[in-house]
Amino acid sequence: MATQQDEGGVPFAVAHEQQLFRLLELPPDIVELIEAPSPPLLSLKSHAPSAAAATPDAKPAYAVLCTPTKSFQLRQVQTSNSLFVTQPTLDAHGNEIPVAAICAIALCTVTLELHPSTASAATLLREVLPVYDVVAGDVDATSNGKTKASIFHDIPVSDGECQARWNELMAFEVDGGSYQPSPNALSQVWRSINAASLAEAIKLSTQFMTADITRAATEEGHPPSLIEAVLAHLSMDDADSSGPWSCLDRAKTVAFTGRILLEAKRGPDFLIADFTDTWEDRLPEAWRKDAQLSAIEGVYEFPSDTTIRTKTKTATSTGDNVAASMKPSARKWHEKFGKTRKK
Amino acid sequence: MPSIPLHLPSPSTAPCSLENPLPHLFHTPSGLALLELQGTIHFPAPTSTSQLSTQVGKLVFPLYNPDINDPSDTKWMKRVYLYVGKGQRMTGECKKLGKPIGVMRKRKKLEIVEVVRYKIVFSARPEPISGVAELE
Numbered sequence: 380m381a382t383q384q385d386e387g388g389v390p391f392a393v394a395h396e397q398q399l400f401r402l403l404e405l406p407p408d409i410v411e412l413i414e415a416p417s418p419p420l421l422s423l424k425s426h427a428p429s430a431a432a433a434t435p436d437a438k439p440a441y442a443v444l445c446t447p448t449k450s451f452q453l454r455q456v457q458t459s460n461s462l463f464v465t466q467p468t469l470d471a472h473g474n475e476i477p478v479a480a481i482c483a484i485a486l487c488t489v490t491l492e493l494h495p496s497t498a499s500a501a502t503l504l505r506e507v508l509p510v511y512d513v514v515a516g517d518v519d520a521t522s523n524g525k526t527k528a529s530i531f532h533d534i535p536v537s538d539g540e541c542q543a544r545w546n547e548l549m550a551f552e553v554d555g556g557s558y559q560p561s562p563n564a565l566s567q568v569w570r571s572i573n574a575a576s577l578a579e580a581i582k583l584s585t586q587f588m589t590a591d592i593t594r595a596a597t598e599e600g601h602p603p604s605l606i607e608a609v610l611a612h613l614s615m616d617d618a619d620s621s622g623p624w625s626c627l628d629r630a631k632t633v634a635f636t637g638r639i640l641l642e643a644k645r646g647p648d649f650l651i652a653d654f655t656d657t658w659e660d661r662l663p664e665a666w667r668k669d670a671q672l673s674a675i676e677g678v679y680e681f682p683s684d685t686t687i688r689t690k691t692k693t694a695t696s697t698g699d700n701v702a703a704s705m706k707p708s709a710r711k712w713h714e715k716f717g718k719t720r721k722k
Numbered sequence: 723m724p725s726i727p728l729h730l731p732s733p734s735t736a737p738c739s740l741e742n743p744l745p746h747l748f749h750t751p752s753g754l755a756l757l758e759l760q761g762t763i764h765f766p767a768p769t770s771t772s773q774l775s776t777q778v779g780k781l782v783f784p785l786y787n788p789d790i791n792d793p794s795d796t797k798w799m800k801r802v803y804l805y806v807g808k809g810q811r812m813t814g815e816c817k818k819l820g821k822p823i824g825v826m827r828k829r830k831k832l833e834i835v836e837v838v839r840y841k842i843v844f845s846a847r848p849e850p851i852s853g854v855a856e857l858e
Binding site for chain 1: 724725726728730731738740741742743744752753755757758759760761762763765768773774775776777778779781782804805821822823824826827828832834835837841845
């Protein structure tokens, strides 16, 4: 009697020379990207163990898969089973007529799982970017000698997320280095922008040539790239920041000036009345009446009945500090204390 | 930190030209498929170097009959046999993967060569069978 194997069995062979494949479990978002008509560029970023591997702070080596806007951490999962990658082949064992067969060409004992990354680009950028401060008219900053591209390169998060957080920090490149401005530097840059708009009779609330404001504000010694970063940060969401035009968002700008003023304050805390007066003065004429505490809800606290200061530890406005609340933040606290002591 | 581009299966890549003897469900453009089994397969060292592979068994899909079954009928997936050597049989099934698997390879570049959605799984140990001589 003819049996099924004779008729329909598929010969299964194992190749003597095995190839090397890695199996990657794909979450639905990635499958969707891969199958899109014009799939975006994916990349693997790997983070080598830090040079100071002996220190307890050393970060372990890891790799992330980045889409343009998302990051997934790779996790290796061992299987005790044998998982073969097979391909069709022609089997001609003996001198018979070759038949279609299946050949195992690779044995995989490890599967890579992808998990949405918990790394916070904001935290990492804040850690690596030197602070750019302006003290008594002099720039106080130590160059890291690194371009934005090389900074992004070293952060295990997609370039899209890095760029978004970079914009929020108003980070900028100048003379081959990249920096994050201090609240004090931001406060001064904003004053220059506001002064430039007065001097040039440019309304910041309507479309203006970015270069006109930048040129005028640069005269006070600020790097043009920093002025542009601030203007881009304060622009309307739908504005195309790559074009020559800008138009500032009223609510954003009002909140920004208030927050920065508080954060940049040194010495004794502001009297509440002084604070709102100064805040009003920093705003374009038409927006003065917007300088209300309700515009900066959550960033201030009252140490006494008459004074106001920035919240001791603000839940930063960057939006992705869920991860920051995990382990690295414990370390960040030490750095923060260290920094305050140095000041 | 090196950032390596991960290339995706290119639609322009010539599909596998060999006949694929697996049920149609397992067909992928490259012909790559996944087969999982418990333990390892041992076979005698190849006797001649000209032989590139060793046949270790035969896969049988006893309920698969595309001529009769409706394509939407997936009952056949519940059973697959792998006859190994002369007296052993493994029973397994065909499974749709919870998450598709990208088969990744690094040659000149790092690429996902194929996205595979099904696998053949033999999770039970082989069982001895009699009357194999007859089947040979």
